[in-house]
Amino acid sequence: MKRRFLAAILALAMTMACFTACGDSSKSDEKASSSKADSSSQAETTTTTAKSEPETTTTTTAETTTTTEQTTTATTQASRVGIPYSSGKLRIANSYAKLAFTTVNNKAADMASDGIEVGKIETDGKVSVASLKESTNPILKSVYDIFADGEVNDEDLGYVYIFYDTTDGAVENFAQWSEDSTGTYIGQFPDEITAINWSTVQFGTKQK
Numbered sequence: 001m002k003r004r005f006l007a008a009i010l011a012l013a014m015t016m017a018c019f020t021a022c023g024d025s026s027k028s029d030e031k032a033s034s035s036k037a038d039s040s041s042q043a044e045t046t047t048t049t050a051k052s053e054p055e056t057t058t059t060t061t062a063e064t065t066t067t068t069e070q071t072t073t074a075t076t077q078a079s080r081v082g083i084p085y086s087s088g089k090l091r092i093a094n095s096y097a098k099l100a101f102t103t104v105n106n107k108a109a110d111m112a113s114d115g116i117e118v119g120k121i122e123t124d125g126k127v128s129v130a131s132l133k134e135s136t137n138p139i140l141k142s143v144y145d146i147f148a149d150g151e152v153n154d155e156d157l158g159y160v161y162i163f164y165d166t167t168d169g170a171v172e173n174f175a176q177w178s179e180d181s182t183g184t185y186i187g188q189f190p191d192e193i194t195a196i197n198w199s200t201v202q203f204g205t206k207q208k
Contacts, residue, residue, distance in 0.1 A: 093187025129157035
């Protein structure tokens with residue numbers, strides 16, 4: 001009887017030990033699985049970040065570069081000798097060039113009607129309008145007279161280039177005008193200077 005009792009106790013103890021061992025093993029497996037899942041999730045997160053960051057950085061850099069290039073191009077097109085483009089100043093320059101052109105044409109027509117041959121008239125490049133005051137050519141002198149009318153200071157009359165030629169039987173003529181000797185804003189008539197070609201026009205060369 002005692003032997004059977006001892007055997008039952010021993011069997012019960014072995015069973016409890018087995019349950020404990022199995023439970024620990026199951027918990028270890030769960031921990032291991034959980035650890036693998038966490039590692040896998042972290043790896044996916046790292047991979048996603050690694051993929052996303054270069055794309056975001058590249059796109060931002062490309063957009064910034066494009067914007068900078070556009071700004072640089074716009075600034076280059078809208079400047080002459082470091083001076084910002086001014087539609088108002090260019091409009092004034094074109095108006096004075098037209099005044100010079102019209103004055104030359106009117107005086108030449110008057111001379112032709114009087115039987116005076118005009119031929120070819122051209123200033124020596126750009127000249128100050130004030131310098132035409134002493135010109136012996138009546139056409140160039142008429143340009144000074146019309147510009148000086150009502151003006152107090154001759155130095156404020158600007159600079160002009162005149163070209164008038166009838167030697168080939170047809171009239172070829174144009175005029176250019178600028179407020180200053182550097183020709184920052186050169187007006188022209190006919191074929192008035194525009195915002196597109198204002199930065200390339202030069203005195204003595206007709207811009208079309």
